[in-house]
Amino acid sequence: MNYVIAVLPDRIQAEAAYSQLEKEGIPQSQMSILGRGYKTADEYGFIDPQQPARKQARLMSFWLVPFGFIGGVAFNLATNYEVFPEIGLLGNRILGGVLGAIGGAMGSFFVGGFTGAAMGSGDALPYRNRLKEGKYIVAVSGAPNITNKASSILKGFKPESLQGYVDPNVN
Structure with missing residues (x-):
C-alpha cells in the first residue's frame, strides 16, 4: 500500500x-x-512516539542490566572496595553487582527511551x-x-x- x-x-x-x-x-x-x-x-x-521508546528501552535492558551486574562485580573484584565492611567480601561483591545492574537499567531507560522516541516514530x-x-x-x-x-x-x-x-x- x-x-x-x-x-x-x-x-x-x-x-x-x-x-x-x-x-x-x-x-x-x-x-x-x-x-x-x-x-x-x-x-x-500515526505511531505514538512513546511506543517505540518503550520497546527500545525494554530491548536494551535485556543486555544492559546483566552486563551492568557483571561489570559491578568485576569492578568490586578489581578494587576490593568495601562499601559496608559488615556484610563481608561476598556481600560487597553482590552489592557492587546490584549497583551495576541499576546503572544498566538507568542506561537502558535514558538512552534506549530517548533514542526510541527520537528515531522510532519515523x-x-x-x-x-x-x-x-x-x-x-x-x-x-x-x-x-x-x-x-x-x-x-x-x-x-x-x-x-x-x-x-x-x-x-x-x-
Whole structure:
C-alpha cells in the first residue's frame, strides 16, 4: 500500500484539496483529512512516539542490566572496595553487582527511551507536531496509480510538505 501525505496550512485548503481529489475520481474510502474537526493522528494510525521508546528501552535492558551486574562485580573484584565492611567480601561483591545492574537499567531507560522516541516514530512525530500547530493533513492511500494521481493533484495546492510512502508491512 502506498501513501501520499500533504500538509496544508488551513482547513479551507484541506477541504478544497479533498474536494478536488474526489472530483478526479479518488475514492473517499482512500482519503482522509487530519486536523481540528477531522481525524486525529491516533485515529488515522500515526505511531505514538512513546511506543517505540518503550520497546527500545525494554530491548536494551535485556543486555544492559546483566552486563551492568557483571561489570559491578568485576569492578568490586578489581578494587576490593568495601562499601559496608559488615556484610563481608561476598556481600560487597553482590552489592557492587546490584549497583551495576541499576546503572544498566538507568542506561537502558535514558538512552534506549530517548533514542526510541527520537528515531522510532519515523515521520509520525513531525506530522503530529504540525497538527498541534493547527495545520491540516490530507492523506491518500492505495495502489501506486491512485497515489501518483493524488500527488499530482495535491501539488497544485502548494502544500507545505508533500511526501509519499510505501508501507513495508504490506506485501
